[in-house]
Amino acid sequence: MPRILEVNGLRAGYGMFSVLHDVSFQVDEGEMVALIGSNGAGKTTTLRCVCGLIPSKSGTIAFRGQEYRAPVTHELVAAGLVCVPEGRELFPGLSVKDALLVGGANKRARGSRQKNLQQVYDLFPKLRDRQSQLCSTLSGGEQQMVAIGRALMAMPSLLLLDEPSLGLAPTIVKQLFETISLIREQGVSILLVEQNVRTVLRIADRAYVMENGSIEMEGSAEVLANDPTVVDAYFGVGSKESV
Ligand SMILES: Nc1ncnc2c1ncn2[C@@H]1O[C@H](COP(=O)(O)OP(=O)(O)OP(=O)(O)O)[C@@H](O)[C@H]1O
Ligand SMILES: [Mg+2]
Incomplete structure (x- = not known):
């Protein structure tokens, strides 16, 4: 390998x-x-x-x-190479969907952002249900899903x-x-x-x-x-x- x-x-x-x-x-x-x-x-x-x-x-x-x-x-x-830092570090004022989209802003991932967003929602169905909710109001587990989802949006x-x-x-x-x-x-x-x-x-x-x-x-x-x-x-x- x-x-x-x-x-x-x-x-x-x-x-x-x-x-x-x-x-x-x-x-x-x-x-x-x-x-x-x-x-x-x-x-x-x-x-x-x-x-x-x-x-x-x-x-x-x-x-x-x-x-x-x-x-x-x-x-x-x-x-x-993408990191999910200790403590998640989400933008509290963003919705779940916007926080995920930010993760896919780099040049390599931008073109497939919508497809990747659906893949993240498939991996974490709860985030699909809560896509309009502000990150600041999510539970700890949901915030962790957003933090990982955001990293995956960058196609690591x-x-x-x-x-x-x-x-x-x-x-x-x-x-x-x-x-x-x-x-x-x-x-x-x-x-x-x-x-x-x-x-x-x-x-x-x-x-x-x-x-x-x-x-x-x-x-x-x-x-x-x-x-x-x-x-x-x-x-x-x-x-x-x-x-
Ligand atoms: N910003 C900082 N300024 C000064 N010292 C720091 C800083 N961040 C960490 N340290 C110190 O560096 C050492 C290693 O910290 P680090 O956060 O890497 O440990 P860790 O293995 O991740 O611990 P934990 O399991 O508690 O998260 C510790 O002694 C810590 O106090
Ligand atoms: Mg640590």
Whole structure:
């Protein structure tokens, strides 16, 4: 399988504060890869760097074979790398439909916006029913659907998701993970940051464990799900979800 994303020796932080120390990982075409780790480990910082939202101090990011030393978010989106950030970041004043259409504004996706909108509605039928509703009045689960739908409108080949299940009820989380698996089956590669470690290791192909800004472990999701260190550290309170 060809590499869709290759990150090598990434170092980054905020001002003088170093967060990522020599982070390297890969995602192959068609794979779902999970990035797990404790609070403050550097997962969001990693995704922000890969998406061009914060600069890296050193290291390289290659997407579909092209190296980006200082990635610019809109260029990455145009190339097919799209991020669903932590906390969703929707425009509260927009209707569901308009928020989705904004996601498909890039040159590559614009021509097929109406078709893509219908595909997003097929994936999340609830959004079709609520297309005129303001995003600010949606439930947390519905907002997450809009955030993912908006990213899909950009026609990604690689989707980066930062804690999509945060704050959602277990039944909604279950549906959400089923939908994420479906998106992967439709040919989109996925890099998924999640606190629901037990669940995510069930649906991912491979995973990386990050602690203190470094990758501490990596392997197939199945092997990591049975690794005593992972079980002790991450299958505790908070990840004993019923899904
Ligand atoms: N904007 C910021 N300015 C300064 N420090 C930050 C900023 N954002 C994050 N940090 C710090 O960087 C470190 C890594 O944070 P990050 O958000 O990447 O962790 P995380 O693995 O995503 O954690 P969580 O599971 O809680 O979301 C933390 O110590 C955090 O306090
Ligand atoms: Mg985070």
